[in-house]
Amino acid sequence: MNNSKQLYFDQIINFLNDIIWSDVFIILCIGTGLYFSFMTKFLQVRYFKDMIKLLFTEGSSDKGVSPFQAFSIAIAGRVGTGNIAGVATAIAMGGPGAVFWMWVIAFLGASTAFIEATLGQIYKVYVNGEYKGGPAYYIEKGLGSKVYACVFAIATIIGCLIFLPGVQSNSIAEGMHNAFKIPHLLTGIGVAVLLALVVFGGAKRIGKVAEIIVPFMAGAYILMAVVIISFNISDVPKIFNLIISSALSFDATFGAIVGSAISWGVKRGIYSNEAGQGTAPHAAAAAATSHPAKQGLVQAFSVYIDTLFVCSATAFIILFTQKYNVIDSVKSSESDTTYIVEHLPGIKEGAAYTQHAVSVYFPSIGSEFVAIALFLFAFTTAMAYYFIAESNYYYLSKYKKNVVLLWTMRLAFLASVIYGAVSDGGNAWKIGDIGVGLMAWLNIIAIILLRKPALKALKDYQEQKKKGLNPVFDPEKLGISNTTEWNDPK
Numbered sequence: 001m002n003n004s005k006q007l008y009f010d011q012i013i014n015f016l017n018d019i020i021w022s023d024v025f026i027i028l029c030i031g032t033g034l035y036f037s038f039m040t041k042f043l044q045v046r047y048f049k050d051m052i053k054l055l056f057t058e059g060s061s062d063k064g065v066s067p068f069q070a071f072s073i074a075i076a077g078r079v080g081t082g083n084i085a086g087v088a089t090a091i092a093m094g095g096p097g098a099v100f101w102m103w104v105i106a107f108l109g110a111s112t113a114f115i116e117a118t119l120g121q122i123y124k125v126y127v128n129g130e131y132k133g134g135p136a137y138y139i140e141k142g143l144g145s146k147v148y149a150c151v152f153a154i155a156t157i158i159g160c161l162i163f164l165p166g167v168q169s170n171s172i173a174e175g176m177h178n179a180f181k182i183p184h185l186l187t188g189i190g191v192a193v194l195l196a197l198v199v200f201g202g203a204k205r206i207g208k209v210a211e212i213i214v215p216f217m218a219g220a221y222i223l224m225a226v227v228i229i230s231f232n233i234s235d236v237p238k239i240f241n242l243i244i245s246s247a248l249s250f251d252a253t254f255g256a257i258v259g260s261a262i263s264w265g266v267k268r269g270i271y272s273n274e275a276g277q278g279t280a281p282h283a284a285a286a287a288a289t290s291h292p293a294k295q296g297l298v299q300a301f302s303v304y305i306d307t308l309f310v311c312s313a314t315a316f317i318i319l320f321t322q323k324y325n326v327i328d329s330v331k332s333s334e335s336d337t338t339y340i341v342e343h344l345p346g347i348k349e350g351a352a353y354t355q356h357a358v359s360v361y362f363p364s365i366g367s368e369f370v371a372i373a374l375f376l377f378a379f380t381t382a383m384a385y386y387f388i389a390e391s392n393y394y395y396l397s398k399y400k401k402n403v404v405l406l407w408t409m410r411l412a413f414l415a416s417v418i419y420g421a422v423s424d425g426g427n428a429w430k431i432g433d434i435g436v437g438l439m440a441w442l443n444i445i446a447i448i449l450l451r452k453p454a455l456k457a458l459k460d461y462q463e464q465k466k467k468g469l470n471p472v473f474d475p476e477k478l479g480i481s482n483t484t485e486w487n488d489p490k
Contacts, residue, residue, distance in 0.1 A: 001011040003119070004435075005405065007239065015432060016434050017434060020433070020434060020435060020437035023442065025437065025440075026262065026266050027306065028444060029270060029440070030104070030105065030109075031336055032444050032447075033272075033275070033276075034108055036111035036114070036115050036177060036451070037111040039111075039451070039455060040111050040114065040115075040455070040458060043110075043111060043300070043403050044107065044111055044300055046089075047297050047345050048166045050297050050350045051304075052301065053298045053335060054294050054295075054297055054298050055068050055071055055298060055301070067288075067289055067295060069286075069301055069325035070284055070287035070295060070299075071299070072303070079169050079359075079378035080168055080377050080380065081167055081374060081377060082272030082311075083272055083289055083306065083310040083311050084175075084228050084314055084373065084374050085173070085174075085273070085350040085374070086268045086271055087268065087311050087318070087354075088324065088349055088350055088353035088354055089349050090102065090352065091318060091319075091326065091353070091430065092324060092325055092326060092327055092338065092350070093260055093264040093313065093326075093327055093329065093482075094257060094259055094261035094326075094329075095246050095249070095253075095266035095340065096101065096239075096243045096247075096251075096315075097243060097244075097245075097246030097254055097257075097258060097261035097262075097265070098247075098260075098261045098262075098268065099243045099247075099249070099263050099312070099315040100122060100178070100243050100247030100248075102244070102265045102269035102311055102312050103269075104265070104266060104269075104274070104307065105270060105273070105275070105307075106269055106275070106306070106307030106308055106311075108274055109256040109269070109270070109275025109276060109285065109303075109391065110275065110300040110304060111172060111215075111300065112272075112275045113176070113275040113276070113299045113300045113302070113303045114297060114458075115296070115451060115454045115455075116135070116275075116281045116299075116400065116443065116447050116454075117280055117284035117295055117296045117299035117300070117452060118293055118295065118458070119135075119142065119281060119292075119454050120133045120135075120137070120280075120282065120285040121133070121285055121287070121289065121295045122138065122142075122293075122457060122475065122480060123141040123142055123285075124137065124451055125137060127394055130286065130315075131286050131485070132282075132286065132391050132394055132395075133281065133282065133285025133286070133391070134156075134282040134285055134388070134392065134395070135149075135278040135286070135443045135446055135447075136149040136150070136152050136153040136156070136395040137285070137395060137425025138281070138446070139156065139446050141483070142453060142482065143449055143450055148304070150396065151442065152439070152442045152443065153300065153393075153396050153422065153443060154392075154396070154411070154444070156279075156388060156389065156392045156439045157389045157393060157396075157409070158435070158441055159215065159434075159435030159436070160392075160413050160435070161385070161386075161413045161437060162416050163184035163434055163435030164382075164385050164418050164432050164435045164436070165385055165386075165413060165417045166417070166419060166421075166428045166432065167420065167431070168200060168379070168381050168417075168420070168421040169187075169191050169378070169416075169418070170423060171194075171350065172187055172191055173188060173376050173421040173422070175355065175370060175371035176369060176371050176375065178371065179355065179367040179368045179370070179371035180368065184422045185418070186419050188315060188419075191375075191382070191417055191421065192414040192417045195382055195386070195414065195417060196410070197385065199386040199410075201412075203412075209380075213376055213379075217374075217380070218309070220238070220373065221310060221313065221373050222310065222313055222375075224358070224362075224373075225310060225313030225317055227311075227361075228316075228320065228361050229316055229317075229320070231361060232320045235320060236316075237357065239316060239319050239320065240381060242319065243315075243319070246258075246261060247262075252363070253340060253341065253385050254340065255325065256330055256340075257326075257329050257340070259329075260329040267433065269307060269311075269437060270315055270440060272306055272373060273302075274436075275303050276444045276447070277439050277443060278301070278441060279388050279439070280299050280481060281299075282391045282392075283387070284296070284298075285391075290470065290471065290473065291457070291460075291464075291471040291472060291473040292454075292457045293457045293471065294461070294471065296458070298435050304388035305381045317357045318353050318357045320357070321356070321357040321360045321361075321396075322356075323344055323353055323354075323360065324342060324343055324344065324353050325339050325341060325342045325343060325344050325345075325347070326339060326340040326341045326342075327349075328340045334354055344356060348466060351370065351371075351374055354370050355367040355370045358365070365383055374439070386407075386413050389409060390406075393406065394423050414455075450453035453480045456471065456479070456480060457480075460473070460474075460477075460478055
């Protein structure tokens with residue numbers, strides 16, 4: 001692409017990002033989380049024990065994956081490059097205060113995640129031997145709008161096949177090149193081949209792979225972070241103070257960019273934990289469970305795992321070691337970047353921050369460990385993206401399998417993975433942000449309009465729990481219609 005075309009392409013991407021990620025959208029995301037938190041009486045706190053217990057109380061069936069497998073698929077989508085490269089980017093663009101706003105959107109977003117996941121379960125369907133569902137399904141069945149549902153399905157297919165996979169493969173390629181000097185193209189092809197072996201086997205194969213990889217990858221990464229935090233335990237209060245004071249404009253160094261801290265914290269928080277984005281309901285709908293609220297609580301817990309554990313681990317590692325730069329958004333321009341702090345001169349924001357930080361404590365394996373962790377995180381996220389895209393394909397095709405179209409989608413997905421690996425990292429993230437923002441806009445509006453069935457399900461779950469019962473869902477009793485799978489199971 002020549003310079004003039006590249007400039008035009010960049011302008012289009014920036015224009016779309018500015019529209020989608022406007023201040024109105026930031027307010028909408030925070031406001032929605034607050035609204036659902038109050039409407040559910042802060043279930044993210046009250047039902048924390050239930051969230052963990054429900055992971056292991058039900059098994060899979062011939063129709064659907066187990067709650068833990070659905071949780072693993074959702075975590076595969078949530079825990080990705082955003083947890084390593086995304087956190088570093090948030091700090092680079094918004095300072096340490098961005099981490100605080102990632103925490104805020106995660107805490108509030110847990111209630112949003114409950115609502116969307118519960119709706120995914122309520123309106124799920126049984127297709128080709130598997131449960132399927134998601135926003136397109138509950139928009140049509142709950143809101144009665146096929147046009148709106150089709151718009152979301154098309155946007156999600158485009159986002160998950162074209163816009164989003166490139167971010168994951170680009171971060172993998174960057175990490176592998178930094179650690180092992182592997183060419184970007186070779187990494188892209190390798191990732192594409194491995195993805196093809198997994199994702200073309202359907203939800204059950206994805207679920208089986210996810211339940212093996214996800215606990216291992218998250219556990220190993222958090223363990224590494226705990227070791228580093230233990231080395232710096234006396235500095236933990238200082239880091240908390242830095243994060244909070246920067247977020248609330250009390251810190252002299254970062255106070256001037258508090259607006260960027262909020263914007264980038266929310267942006268990277270949503271990108272990472274996906275609460276409200278509309279991706280997790282696809283995994284939630286695939287689960288075999290006796291009550292939709294159970295899967296809603298499980299998915300709310302996955303937001304905690306993603307942001308409060310994994311993202312926080314990355315943030316603390318970077319801030320402990322001061323291996324980061326912070327761009328002055330007030331003074332910088334497109335042609336000239338000004339830094340508030342520049343601890344890593346010449347290093348581009350992203351996974352390299354985390355690799356440099358971990359290498360301070362593990363100089364011989366730090367960069368390599370992060371590269372492998374990034375590979376596992378981003379690989380499973382890309383795997384989840386295909387699962388989501390295929391769920392929406394089945395919605396649009398009315399559950400009929402068109403082999404030619406299905407393979408066209410698969411090839412487009414793999415091509416996007418390879419292209420993302422060799423493309424410019426900055427544009428890869430911006431394109432990914434467009435995909436995330438577009439889906440989130442459509443889904444958040446839908447779940448606000450369709451909140452009542454989810455809130456009824458929560459109330460029903462609470463009442464049955466008080467009676468000492470194992471909650472079982474009866475939509476007819478609750479006055480919820482168009483729940484074909486619950487009313488007339490196949």
